[in-house]
Amino acid sequence: MILFPNCKINLGLHILQKRADGFHDLETVFYPIAIQDALEVIHGNINSDIQFTSSGIHLDVTAADNICVKAYQLLKKDFPNLPPVKMHLHKTIPSGAGLGGGSADGAFTLLVLNKKFNLQLTEQQLIKYALQLGSDCPFFIKNKPCYATGRGENLESIDLPLSNYQFVIVNPGIHINTGWAFKQLNPRADRTSIKEVIQQPILQWKEVLVNDFEVPIFQAYPEIEAIQRTLYQAGAVYAAMSGSGSTVFGIFEKSKTPELSFPEHYFVRPVS
Numbered sequence: 528m529i530l531f532p533n534c535k536i537n538l539g540l541h542i543l544q545k546r547a548d549g550f551h552d553l554e555t556v557f558y559p560i561a562i563q564d565a566l567e568v569i570h571g572n573i574n575s576d577i578q579f580t581s582s583g584i585h586l587d588v589t590a591a592d593n594i595c596v597k598a599y600q601l602l603k604k605d606f607p608n609l610p611p612v613k614m615h616l617h618k619t620i621p622s623g624a625g626l627g628g629g630s631a632d633g634a635f636t637l638l639v640l641n642k643k644f645n646l647q648l649t650e651q652q653l654i655k656y657a658l659q660l661g662s663d664c665p666f667f668i669k670n671k672p673c674y675a676t677g678r679g680e681n682l683e684s685i686d687l688p689l690s691n692y693q694f695v696i697v698n699p700g701i702h703i704n705t706g707w708a709f710k711q712l713n714p715r716a717d718r719t720s721i722k723e724v725i726q727q728p729i730l731q732w733k734e735v736l737v738n739d740f741e742v743p744i745f746q747a748y749p750e751i752e753a754i755q756r757t758l759y760q761a762g763a764v765y766a767a768m769s770g771s772g773s774t775v776f777g778i779f780e781k782s783k784t785p786e787l788s789f790p791e792h793y794f795v796r797p798v799s
């Protein structure tokens with residue numbers, strides 16, 4: 528069975544408060560983006576639970592620490608009869624990029640194992656397992672535009688009128704550590720909710736829709752802020768950083784193809 532885990536962007540991101548468990552409560556709108564890894568799962572060898580290989584973009588983790596392996600082991604604890612598998616991941620989504628690519632791989636592993644081995648887990652049960660893998664993982668179980676709260680596990684589908692727009696995704700190859708990024712913030716819970724803000728016309732988002740990570744990350748990495756400037760100069764109706772960075776996306780009218788020039792090593796993808 529082969530699946531294609533996609534990535535996400537955050538349309539607005541408020542960090543509301545630090546919690547007793549060390550995580551932060553946040554609110555955001557998750558929006559799926561069609562840049563994909565490829566994940567194949569087939570029956571494995573009875574001598575080992577899981578054989579994992581990967582190709583494509585090199586990751587800074589061993590096979591044992593890959594989130595796909597962790598997802599298999601998480602289910603194996605509760606389903607001891609889960610058959611052995613061989614898993615191959617081809618990685619094209621930039622990692623540590625605010626695109627949730629690793630989280631998508633983890634969530635899709637849960638989905639594929641549930642389907643292939645008929646575990647009969649419901650969406651809510653899968654979301655609970657996904658949250659044990661990472662805060663961004665539950666979204667990928669739904670994988671539709673969602674307003675999210677908590678750590679990202681309370682998910683409400685929303686309609687966004689974006690069919691006349693295209694996205695350009697730009698990653699400068701800077702790896703941001705999410706835990707470090709959270710430590711740079713001063714949480715605030717006293718603002719108009721993103722759920723309300725996102726209902727305003729897209730042409731107003733530039734003034735009202737904020738990602739809290741932009742201030743500290745733009746300060747530490749001016750080249751990331753420069754991407755946002757370039758996207759606005761090229762005619763973006765909205766441009767912002769996704770998650771804790773370093774990816775910046777621009778939203779453009781579909782009828783206007785933007786002319787963009789970035790350094791050669793940047794990852795630049797138009798997505799409609």
Ligand SMILES: C[C@@](CO)(OP(=O)(O)O)[C@H](O)COP(=O)(O)OP(=O)(O)OC[C@H]1O[C@@H](n2ccc(N)nc2=O)[C@H](O)[C@@H]1O
Binds near residue numbers: 660
């Ligand atoms: C900021 C967001 C916004 O969508 O995305 P990314 O930029 O990572 O894609 C997410 O909340 C990131 O989720 P994820 O990348 O899964 O983070 P996790 O593995 O759960 O946590 C990594 C570390 O970030 C901090 N963390 C994460 C989520 C959260 N709600 N509060 C936190 O304080 C914790 O220090 C934690 O140890």
Ligand SMILES: Nc1ncnc2c1ncn2[C@@H]1O[C@H](COP(=O)(O)OP(=O)(O)O)[C@@H](O)[C@H]1O
Binds near residue numbers: 618621623624771
């Ligand atoms: N399959 C995977 N793909 C990407 N990163 C992974 C994977 N498995 C584990 N990781 C770890 O997760 C970290 C960041 O994950 P990722 O979701 O790509 O970043 P972000 O949350 O910033 O979008 C990586 O630096 C890596 O150490």
